[in-house]
Amino acid sequence: MIPRNGDMVDLSSALHIRHIRYVVAAAELGSFRRAAIHLNVPESAISRRISDLEAWLGTKIFIRSAAGVRLTFAGEKFVLRCRYLLTEIRHAQSEIQAVRQGMWGMLTIGVISSLASSTLSALLRDFAERHPKIHTTYVEATAEAHLFQAGGLTLDVAFVSEGRLPHEVSSQCLWHERLFAVLPEAHPRAKDSNINIGALADETFLLNDSARGRSTSQYLHRRLGALGCRPNIRYQDVDQESLPLLVALGHGITLAFEPATIARMPGVALRPIAEPRLIHAIWSEENDNPALPLFLKLAKSVQE
Template structure:
């Protein structure tokens, strides 16, 4: 902007375009032809700009125009400004079309295999320019992050209504018991909780350890057992190693079973199914989020997984934390 007296006179993008075109074409007439405007418009706007700047940018002659020293400096800056404006317009346009941008995704399931893994792979193939950031956590942490706009979407367990959020059930996974490879039931094609009820179990203190703990308590309590469950401050890999060493059994969702952990086997627990859903804020206008949701819906069989969406007045005390309860 240029100050004149008590007024601030803006320098417009078209001023810059006219000046640069005049330099590139050597005359106002040829610049006007290239820009598709009248020569008088180019001449008038450049004269107006010179008045605002308080200095001449061009030396005019019948053969065309040449830059003054001040004009050379101004054009150098103008080209950089126009380049930045062009880049900004292209970036914003790409984000608006969902072709570029950033998605922050909360996950509660393994990416080793299954629906979520397939969804991420398909989305990356279609939208390679969109940056994806993944955050592990439990449902209550993810919901708080969505509320604070720190996450765009979370894929969590359960088929409940989530007050204050939009949600859609997308897929289900079987629940597997994780056994040492020398366990008496390791050769069975599937197992029942009733035959494991006397066993000791181990879970991680990190997500989803708390939810697995609550899940085990409920399932084993239904069998009249007070379960022996030990928590360890380790990640999934070391938890699996502890199972292999005979420190206890654990359970996991089907997606994890594609990963290889020496010394353990995965056996499905009969009749145990875990639904998964996407949860997001209905006020989130991130175009990349809309693209991810559309793709997820297209990959979901409506006949097998009825979809639902909720938006209720937000009640802090109503947010469910027992996500593994089905």
């Protein structure tokens, strides 16, 4: 139904993009005929649709004459908005195309240990160099939280250590990560070339209640539990960097995944654990983020 003059109308159900293109082409070319040729449509279609649009708006957009058409004052205001709308649509099309092709986008990555892990940091750096317009954000949490988040699509991909992985997510083991025992310098095993985790079963492990601390706790319970032992863990209300200082004071030992900074600390010794930690990538097959297959392809190449 055509509204009465002066009525305010919601044009969203009646206005199509092609109508906007008709108006802009006619305004720029000064003629319905030239606009029809430019758009490769019948002149009658342009004239009819613009007349319908003027009826819906309740005002004239064009002044018609034998020489062609020119915009009314209201038409100039309307065409200004139409040009802006067409520009935004073109931008949206370009962005969607770029996202679909993996040229632009966002990727949320879950980690359970420091990004200083050499393999992980190399992977992230390589991905950033290959896809500079895909922006990455990082979330540090426990493996259980990452499993939930990946299944719920709030994470695109996460890296977790070995353990029971549910069927709701896809996973692939990608690499082994070395662990290091952080011992007091006077510890009986401070001179060993490497240490079996079972040899530390009677030790007191110092951890904090962070994502890394809880991940380390899970590792100890799995590995020592398989040997019939229960780890003695004391949680400390300190940050990760302070744990080696407590080790140096003789309060216990801890485990580390990034030995570079700890190696320079006085009073402690670093010795590799013989059993490495297995690192898996997890993701949901329902995740349609176009950046995800690009990242997974690169991540899987790490093990090749």
